[in-house]
Amino acid sequence: MFTILGIPSQALFGQLLLGLINGSFYALLSLGLAIIFGLLNVINFAHGAQYMMGAFLTWMLLSYFGIGYWWALLLVPILVGIFGLLLERLLISRLHHLDHLYGLLLTFGLALIIQGAFRIQYGVSGLPYGIPVTLAGGQNLGFMFLPNYRLWVILLSLSVCLATWLLIEKTKLGAYLRAATENPTLVQAFGINVPRLITLTYGGGVALAALAGVMAAPIYSVNPNMGADMIITVFAVVVIGGMGSIAGSIVTGFALGLIEGLTKLLYPEASSTVIFIIMAIVLLLKPAGLFGRRV
Amino acid sequence: MADTAPVPLLRVDGLDAWYGDSHVLHGLSFEVRDGEVVTLLGRNGAGKTTTLRAIIGILRQRQGSISLAGREIIRHSSNAIARLGIGYCPEERGIFASLSVRENLLLPPVIRSGGLSLEQIFALFPNLQERVHSQGTKLSGGEQQMLAIARILRTGARLLLLDEPTEGLAPVIIEQIGRTIHELKRQGFTIVLVEQNFRFAAQLADRHYIVEQGKVVDMFENATLERNIDKLHAYLGV
Ligand SMILES: Nc1ncnc2c1ncn2[C@@H]1O[C@H](COP(=O)(O)OP(=O)(O)O)[C@@H](O)[C@H]1O
Ligand SMILES: [Mg+2]
Numbered sequence: 001m002f003t004i005l006g007i008p009s010q011a012l013f014g015q016l017l018l019g020l021i022n023g024s025f026y027a028l029l030s031l032g033l034a035i036i037f038g039l040l041n042v043i044n045f046a047h048g049a050q051y052m053m054g055a056f057l058t059w060m061l062l063s064y065f066g067i068g069y070w071w072a073l074l075l076v077p078i079l080v081g082i083f084g085l086l087l088e089r090l091l092i093s094r095l096h097h098l099d100h101l102y103g104l105l106l107t108f109g110l111a112l113i114i115q116g117a118f119r120i121q122y123g124v125s126g127l128p129y130g131i132p133v134t135l136a137g138g139q140n141l142g143f144m145f146l147p148n149y150r151l152w153v154i155l156l157s158l159s160v161c162l163a164t165w166l167l168i169e170k171t172k173l174g175a176y177l178r179a180a181t182e183n184p185t186l187v188q189a190f191g192i193n194v195p196r197l198i199t200l201t202y203g204g205g206v207a208l209a210a211l212a213g214v215m216a217a218p219i220y221s222v223n224p225n226m227g228a229d230m231i232i233t234v235f236a237v238v239v240i241g242g243m244g245s246i247a248g249s250i251v252t253g254f255a256l257g258l259i260e261g262l263t264k265l266l267y268p269e270a271s272s273t274v275i276f277i278i279m280a281i282v283l284l285l286k287p288a289g290l291f292g293r294r295v
Numbered sequence: 296m297a298d299t300a301p302v303p304l305l306r307v308d309g310l311d312a313w314y315g316d317s318h319v320l321h322g323l324s325f326e327v328r329d330g331e332v333v334t335l336l337g338r339n340g341a342g343k344t345t346t347l348r349a350i351i352g353i354l355r356q357r358q359g360s361i362s363l364a365g366r367e368i369i370r371h372s373s374n375a376i377a378r379l380g381i382g383y384c385p386e387e388r389g390i391f392a393s394l395s396v397r398e399n400l401l402l403p404p405v406i407r408s409g410g411l412s413l414e415q416i417f418a419l420f421p422n423l424q425e426r427v428h429s430q431g432t433k434l435s436g437g438e439q440q441m442l443a444i445a446r447i448l449r450t451g452a453r454l455l456l457l458d459e460p461t462e463g464l465a466p467v468i469i470e471q472i473g474r475t476i477h478e479l480k481r482q483g484f485t486i487v488l489v490e491q492n493f494r495f496a497a498q499l500a501d502r503h504y505i506v507e508q509g510k511v512v513d514m515f516e517n518a519t520l521e522r523n524i525d526k527l528h529a530y531l532g533v
Binding site: 172175176178179181182183185186187188189190191192193194 | 351372376391392394406
């Protein structure tokens with residue numbers, strides 16, 4: 001064991017790891033929000049509820065059907081994503097011609113309904129979900145103990161963020177998405193079905209939230225409020241990174257997780273507010289966010 | 296007599312259009328035969344851009360009849376209309392800033408065979424080839440205009456709607472765009488060209504429709520343009 005800046009290495013790396021874990025969730029969630037905001041101009045207030053649904057569905061698959069973590073990782077984003085497709089088609093798309101405040105109100109209401117329904121059914125005490133056996137245990141790195149599951153969460157989040165970024169920046173579908181974010185009318189006049197693209201994008205953003213929910217189930221307790229607690233911080237991340245900026249939300253998500261972790265070590269009293277302090281400073285100095293375009 | 300005339304490729308009949316409460320087109324009618332280049336001439340605010348936007352279906356508040364090769368399309372959404380073979384080049388050019396030149400060029404989906412290949416497009420617009428990796432909006436105004444035309448040539452659309460492709464460009468560039476349109480006509484494209492610059496239009500078009508206050512008020516064969524030059528000046532206020 002050694003010390004850095006007077007802090008025992010064990011504690012420092014422990015907090016950095018915790019920061020990276022939180023950052024993994026911030027990044028995944030703010031990425032989905034940014035994609036949805038970019039194309040739909042809707043601030044998806046139901047994002048936290050959809051993340052919570054992901055965690056609950058993971059728990060339900062195991063408890064009711066005996067379907068474990070690995071299948072959940074595949075099935076849950078698909079199922080919750082389909083729920084998202086339906087929401088967009090049946091409700092959100094009807095508000096498309098109105099001010100985006102309406103979309104915010106609608107998704108806020110949806111979040112309350114979804115959370116309320118889960119609270120009635122499952123209470124708020126939280127349900128346990130075990131770490132998958134293949135990822136139990138951990139690595140002793142000498143200077144710290146690294147639990148396998150946490151390493152997995154960080155790597156998976158990084159890869160999913162990277163894959164999503166590549167999809168948006170380097171593929172044909174991504175070019176449609178970027179173009180439709182700029183000028184949907186013209187993209188549609190080229191023969192592309194923009195309403196369908198919007199529905200798919202919303203479904204994709206929701207699936208990302210659900211994926212984060214699956215990853216969270218073994219770490220945080222599965223409870224109806226888990227999304228509401230998380231989403232406030234994630235909104236701050238999105239504001240700091242810049243509304244609608246894809247790379248910005250990924251980088252900011254991980255960075256703020258780390259900063260939060262370090263603050264816990266250096267000045268624990270501020271750890272729960274540091275992100276909001278940064279948000280206030282960024283808004284003062286660079287209202288469009290660190291990576292923001294227009295708006 | 297009339298029954299032997301072929302169905303026009305595009306026929307606009309009694310078209311009315313609105314922006315909110317403001318009634319902009321008032322029973323506008325014209326037609327374009329296969330392989331023709333036809334211009335819509337008229338003063339600023341006459342309704343030329345609105346006409347193109349109504350045809351491609353961007354402007355939804357419209358009534359009357361628009362038929363493509365005899366098929367009524369006024370109820371179709373704009374993506375369906377584009378897929379029937381119409382390529383649209385907007386007045387504001389509409390180059391995407393978040394796409395490279397290459398991505399801009401490849402954006403409109405190919406709807407049928409018979410479009411130009413990338414090699415053919417680069418032969419028409421050599422400047423674009425050198426700049427394929429640039430960001431779309433980093434191009435000069437003239438290059439952006441070429442890109443806006445180029446990207447609708449790949450798709451297989453045979454009817455092109457070009458809204459003031461020479462607006463604000465230097466004479467050498469206007470000349471290059473003129474040569475391009477001439478070459479496209481030679482290759483059999485049908486073109487509706489909106490222009491303020493009738494000297495430019497006169498070198499390319501078969502016929503000219505005069506648009507005034509949301510209506511077509513006159514039509515000249517290109518061959519009779521010189522004879523009608525005073526009338527034309529009166530219409531255009533030049
Ligand atoms: N988005 C809009 N909203 C309201 N009125 C518009 C809009 N665009 C054009 N107009 C009006 O419609 C009329 C025709 O415009 P436009 O078709 O652009 O003319 P042109 O292309 O012949 O110059 C003008 O009076 C213009 O002010
Ligand atoms: Mg115009």
